[in-house]
Amino acid sequence: MxxxxxxxxxxxxxxxxxxxxxxxxxxxxxxxxxxxxxxxxxxxxxxxxxxxxxxxxxxxxxxxxxxxxxxxxxxxxxxxxxxxxxxxxxxxxxxxxxxxxxxxxxxxxxxxxxxxxxxxxxxxxxxxxxxxxxxxxxxxxxxxxxxxxxxRLLPGVLGNQQSHEDDSFQDGLLEFPQYTRPRNYNDMEVPEVLLSGNHAHIDAWRHEQKLIRTWEKRPDLLEHYDLSDNDKKILENHKKQLKNK
The missing domain is CATH 3.40.1280.10 (SPOUT methyltransferase, trefoil knot domain)
Incomplete structure (x- = not known):
């Protein structure tokens, strides 16, 4: 370019x-x-x-x-x-x-x-x-x-091409939470699913977190996002959990 x-x-x-x-x-x-x-x-x-x-x-x-x-x-x-x-x-x-x-x-x-x-x-x-x-x-x-x-979106610019694919807004949602070492810091734990090694569960958790984070921080983005039936269920369950706290 x-x-x-x-x-x-x-x-x-x-x-x-x-x-x-x-x-x-x-x-x-x-x-x-x-x-x-x-x-x-x-x-x-x-x-x-x-x-x-x-x-x-x-x-x-x-x-x-x-x-x-x-x-x-x-x-x-x-x-x-x-x-x-x-x-x-x-x-x-x-x-x-x-x-x-x-x-x-x-x-x-x-x-x-x-x-x-x-x-x-x-x-x-x-x-x-x-x-x-x-x-x-x-x-x-x-x-x-x-x-x-x-x-940063040009092919070859970033070391890992997938780096920008998980960015906020790239798919219409905000990015999922990220964690690194140490696993426990001042009694604050990393979510267990991220340590499981089960990539299907990790992907599902990350998508769920993206939906929840977007709903909490930028609900306007969801007006243009095609929510699946499962996405709607995730958000409804989260809202119920908040009410029950």
Whole structure:
């Protein structure tokens, strides 16, 4: 995968891109990343990238020329995804991360100031994505978060491909509880089923825990999850146990 970042602050990406999973992906030649300061593509002597909005209003708006010029400089294909980090976009999710991980080329436009000239949105962008219902100073942090979520899904990036398959949200549920040594810590025991060696029982317990944890912490996720009859029975039994406590 190739990822290009259009930003006024390319140095912000150095720490994130050069450590941990993202660095490992680059070392394995599974990922190429490039940062571009779109100020370098401004066609005026002061390299100005923003201006006052027509019609008046607060703040400054990013000009179209630097973005158009920068994207002309970046080699793209018909399948390239140009992503505008924008609070008006669709909320980022694990499903979107999976979708974008199947692309060969992503371009993130990281804006600043009050907003973008609308012609950038209309003529350059394929996707508008938001990190949530709040506003940040710029698009750099959301682009980094999205990149981490996307790249870890690429085949070969994680040591064990199944690692991300058990993640929260991957199948619509939250992840099951995890335990490691010691078996007993301050009289707090590891569930016996995990020590049984019976993988069918362990899988069943983990699925049950995922259902219960999702119902307790994020019940909204269950509205979009296809509960089986056994799933419904598990949740009903759990609710009864809570009432009887």
């Amino acid at each position: 190739k990822i290009d970042f259009l930003t006024l602050f390319p140095e912000m990406f150095d720490g994130v891109l050069n450590h941990s999973i993202l660095k490992r992906a680059q070392d394995k030649s599974l990922l190429q990343v490039h940062t571009h300061n779109f100020r370098d593509y401004a066609n005026n002597k002061h390299n100005q990238v923003d201006d006052y909005p027509f019609g008046g209003g607060q703040g400054m708006v990013l000009k179209p020329e630097p973005m158009f010029n920068a994207l002309e400089h970046i080699e793209q294909t018909a399948e390239s995804r140009v992503i505008l980090m924008c609070p008006q976009g669709r909320p980022f999710s694990q499903e979107i991360a999976q979708e974008l991980s199947e692309s060969d080329h992503l371009v993130f436009i990281c804006g600043h100031y009050e907003g973008y000239d609308e012609r950038i949105r209309e003529h350059l962008v394929t996707d508008e994505i938001s990190m949530g219902d709040y506003v940040l100073t710029g698009g750099e942090l959301p682009a980094m978060v999205m990149t981490d979520a996307i790249v």
